[in-house]
Amino acid sequence: MRGRGREPAEFPTRITGDGVVVVAPRGRLDLPVAAGLSKQLIGLVDAGHTRVVVDLSAVELIDSSGLGSLVAGFEAARDNGGDLKIMSPTEQATLVMELTNVNRVLRTVTSPETAFDDQK
Amino acid sequence: MTAPQRRVLETVTGPDLLDKIHRALDRCWAQHRDVPASIRMTVATGVAEIAANIVQYAGGRRPVPIRMDIEVMQHQVKVVFTDDGEPAAVDLEAVSTPDALAKRGRGLALATAVLDELSYLRRENHNQWTLISRTFG
Numbered sequence: 528m529r530g531r532g533r534e535p536a537e538f539p540t541r542i543t544g545d546g547v548v549v550v551a552p553r554g555r556l557d558l559p560v561a562a563g564l565s566k567q568l569i570g571l572v573d574a575g576h577t578r579v580v581v582d583l584s585a586v587e588l589i590d591s592s593g594l595g596s597l598v599a600g601f602e603a604a605r606d607n608g609g610d611l612k613i614m615s616p617t618e619q620a621t622l623v624m625e626l627t628n629v630n631r632v633l634r635t636v637t638s639p640e641t642a643f644d645d646q647k
Numbered sequence: 648m649t650a651p652q653r654r655v656l657e658t659v660t661g662p663d664l665l666d667k668i669h670r671a672l673d674r675c676w677a678q679h680r681d682v683p684a685s686i687r688m689t690v691a692t693g694v695a696e697i698a699a700n701i702v703q704y705a706g707g708r709r710p711v712p713i714r715m716d717i718e719v720m721q722h723q724v725k726v727v728f729t730d731d732g733e734p735a736a737v738d739l740e741a742v743s744t745p746d747a748l749a750k751r752g753r754g755l756a757l758a759t760a761v762l763d764e765l766s767y768l769r770r771e772n773h774n775q776w777t778l779i780s781r782t783f784g
Contacts, residue, residue, distance in 0.1 A: 555665070555669065555695075557665060557695055557699065558665065558699040558702065558703070559662065559665060588669075588691055588692065588695060590692070590695040590696055590699060590754070590757075591696060591699075591751070591753035591754040591757050592699065592751075592754075594753060595749075595750045595751050595753070598747075598748055598749070598750055599750050601748075602748065602750075618688065619688050619691075619692060622688070622692070622761070623692060623757055623761070626744075626757055626760040626761060627744055627747070627753045627756065627757055627760075628744060628747045629747055629753075631747045632747045632748060
C-alpha cells in the first residue's frame with residue numbers, strides 16, 4: 528500500500544562466513560511494513576543469497592501480512608534451490624505461526640551457523 | 648479490579664491508524680497491570696488483524712471515521728471497533744485457515760483462532776467488530 532505511516536527502510540542484514548544471509552526485522556512486522564520485507568527478501572534471493580535466516584527476536588508483533596512476507600521469501604528461496612528459516616521467534620510469533628500452520632513450512636533454527644547443516 | 652474500565656480512541660483510518668491503536672492498547676495495559684501477558688498478546692494479535700482489515704477494506708483510499716472502545720473487565724478484555732466505512736464482505740462462520748504457503752488470506756482466520764470471541768455486525772451505516780479475550784482474574 529502506498530502512503531503508509533511506517534514505509535520501511537530495509538531491515539538490517541548481515542552475511543555469515545558460510546554465506547547465510549540473516550535479516551533482522553524490528554518492531555511490528557505488520558501491514559505497513561510487510562510488503563517492504565517481501566521485496567527485501569525476494570531481492571536478496573534474486574541477488575544470489577538463497578540461504579536466508581530471518582531473526583525474529585526483536586519483532587514485538589507479527590500479523591498475517593508479516594507471515595505472508597516470510598512465506599513469499601521462503602518460496603523465492605526454495606524456487607532458487609535454497610531455503611528460508613526462522614530464528615528466535617517470540618512467544619507471539621510462535622503462536623501465530625502455529626495457529627496458521629505456517630510453522631509446517633517455516634522451520635525454526637537456533638543459529639545461522641547451523642541453520643543449513645542438513646543441506647550440506 | 649471492581650468495575651469495568653473503558654478507554655476510547657476516536658480517529659480516522661489512515662497510514663498511522665495501526666500505530667495509534669497499539670499506543671492505545673499500551674496505555675490501557677499501563678493502567679491495568681493485572682491483565683496477564685498472554686491476554687495482552689492475544690488482544691494485540693486480534694486487534695492488529697481487524698484494524699488492518701478495516702484500513703484495507705472499510706475506506707479503501709478514503710479516510711473514514713473509526714472508534715475503538717477497550718473495556719477491561721474482571722475476566723476479559725473486550726475491544727469494539729466501529730467505523731463508517733463500506734460494509735465488510737465477510738462470513739466469519741466460513742473463515743478457514745488457508746494453505747501454509749498462501750501469501751494472504753490468513754487475517755480473519757488468525758483473529759478467529761487467537762480470540763475467544765469475534766463478531767461482525769453491519770448496523771445502519773456502521774461496521775461493528777467485537778473482539779473478546781478471556782479468562783483471567
